[in-house]
Amino acid sequence: MEKKYFDPADLKKFGNIVEFQESMGKKFFDWYGEVFKEGALSEREKALIALAVAHAVACPYCIDAYSSTCLEKGADEEQMMEAVHVAAAIKSGATLVNSVQMMNHVKRLSM
DSSP states (O other): OOOOOOOOOGGGGGGGGGGGHHHHHHHHHHHHHHHHHHSSSHHHHHHHHHHHHHHHOOOOOHHHHHHHHHHHOOOHHHHHHHHHHHHHHHHHHHHHHHHHHHHHHHHHOOO
């Protein structure tokens, strides 16, 4: 059997993280549940944010989970892809804005 780092079946085991550290795991799940409740943002908006972040951090488990959640909360494919593009734009911009540090450093070395 080939070893894989990403096994979609592992997503169902997420709750097992309490096994090695019960108190912190339970606190995480309490906090996580609270974060995704309806508040100033709707559950749908929060799911779209989560989907975008999942792509930015490249978590295949989160991408699977929040693709499903977005659909369940009423988001459509166009909204989901737009959220992913927002994440991509921010991640790209963050990479590029750090080039200012490189340019400043190169200019100091060139003086």
